[in-house]
Amino acid sequence: MVNAALRYGAAVLLAIAAAAAPLASRAGVGLMQLPGVASDGPVTVFYPTASAGRPILRGPFTIRAAENATPVRGNGRLIVVSHGSGGTPWVHSDLARALVDAGFTVAFPEHHEDNGRDPSRPGPESWKRRPLEVSSAIDAVGRWPQLANLLALDRVGMYGMSAGGHTALSLAGGRWSAAGVRRHCEAHIAEDFNSCAGLATQLHGDMLDGLKMQATLAVFRLFVRDDTPQAHHDPRIAAIVAGVPYAADFDMASLAQPRVPLGLVTSGLDKWLVPRFHSDRVLAACRAHCELIAHLPSGGHAALLSPPPPPSVLGRVAADLLADPPGFDRAELPAVDQKIVAFFRARLLP
Numbered sequence: 525m526v527n528a529a530l531r532y533g534a535a536v537l538l539a540i541a542a543a544a545a546p547l548a549s550r551a552g553v554g555l556m557q558l559p560g561v562a563s564d565g566p567v568t569v570f571y572p573t574a575s576a577g578r579p580i581l582r583g584p585f586t587i588r589a590a591e592n593a594t595p596v597r598g599n600g601r602l603i604v605v606s607h608g609s610g611g612t613p614w615v616h617s618d619l620a621r622a623l624v625d626a627g628f629t630v631a632f633p634e635h636h637e638d639n640g641r642d643p644s645r646p647g648p649e650s651w652k653r654r655p656l657e658v659s660s661a662i663d664a665v666g667r668w669p670q671l672a673n674l675l676a677l678d679r680v681g682m683y684g685m686s687a688g689g690h691t692a693l694s695l696a697g698g699r700w701s702a703a704g705v706r707r708h709c710e711a712h713i714a715e716d717f718n719s720c721a722g723l724a725t726q727l728h729g730d731m732l733d734g735l736k737m738q739a740t741l742a743v744f745r746l747f748v749r750d751d752t753p754q755a756h757h758d759p760r761i762a763a764i765v766a767g768v769p770y771a772a773d774f775d776m777a778s779l780a781q782p783r784v785p786l787g788l789v790t791s792g793l794d795k796w797l798v799p800r801f802h803s804d805r806v807l808a809a810c811r812a813h814c815e816l817i818a819h820l821p822s823g824g825h826a827a828l829l830s831p832p833p834p835p836s837v838l839g840r841v842a843a844d845l846l847a848d849p850p851g852f853d854r855a856e857l858p859a860v861d862q863k864i865v866a867f868f869r870a871r872l873l874p
Contacts, residue, residue: 552573702748
């Protein structure tokens with residue numbers, strides 16, 4: 525009797541899955557670009573649609589989506605994604621697709637002078653603007669009736685990676701200052717060099733290393749002096765995920781109890797943002813009140829970029845810092861994306 529009941533239950537589950545499969549196969553991913561609010565850059569949006577996608581070329585990336593197709597109702601929730609320094613939406617399009625498949629609409633603000641088209645001013649000046657640009661992206665979606673009529677913008681999710689992870693921590697209640705960046709670099713320039721120097725150069729263990737460190741610190745001491753605490757709160761944002769965030773400049777006490785549910789995704793072999801100065805410190809500070817969604821022990825800084833940028837479009841330093849470490853398997857990433865989706869579903873949906 526028990527075996528028969530189990531067989532019957534399995535048959536029912538298979539029938540449900542078979543019935544759902546055609547619905548899933550008909551689901552599409554729409555793609556549109558909205559004008560930013562005031563002087564902000566454009567906002568790229570991925571969203572549910574009934575239209576079939578086609579290959580769309582964006583720089584070196586081919587994205588399958590239905591461009592400017594009519595949106596359809598998903599689960600009614602918006603996720604805003606903050607890209608990393610010099611980034612684009614396209615390196616997060618696999619995550620965007622996973623979120624849209626789950627019914628979310630996903631918006632990417634283009635961060636001013638810190639994006640793939642204009643990477644001229646990364647760092648603290650960008651970090652001050654980025655949380656405001658996330659809020660403006662919510663406003664931009666709300667001003668577009670095709671989307672706004674399908675969404676409830678009172679509970680929005682936010683994801684950010686690298687510099688976008690810094691944005692995420694700011695929106696979670698973290699306080700930081702530009703002088704905090706300088707103090708970190710003064711204390712740890714040799715151990716965490718590229719978090720201070722960015723893509724300008726690298727240490728190679730030769731006689732020039734000392735000069736590179738001195739020159740980097742001289743720039744910080746001359747131009748990075750502001751000790752004003754920076755913070756931004758948007759009451760519409762109700763759940764946040766930070767991936768491999770820049771975090772060395774934060775007052776960790778401000779992250780001990782994040783103002784909204786906070787999840788982290790970390791990589792063990794990050795050469796750009798050495799974990800013990802960044803993500804590890806955040807996890808130690810908020811361990812009782814945040815969640816480690818996923819850890820990629822053999823992943824590098826770019827583990828969460830999916831699809832990854834081809835080395836041919838990167839400079840030498842970026843290609844090295846973003847290269848996957850030997851042994852890292854990108855087949856792990858769909859499961860990580862699903863964990864991020866599950867985090868947002870649990871905290872944003874009824």
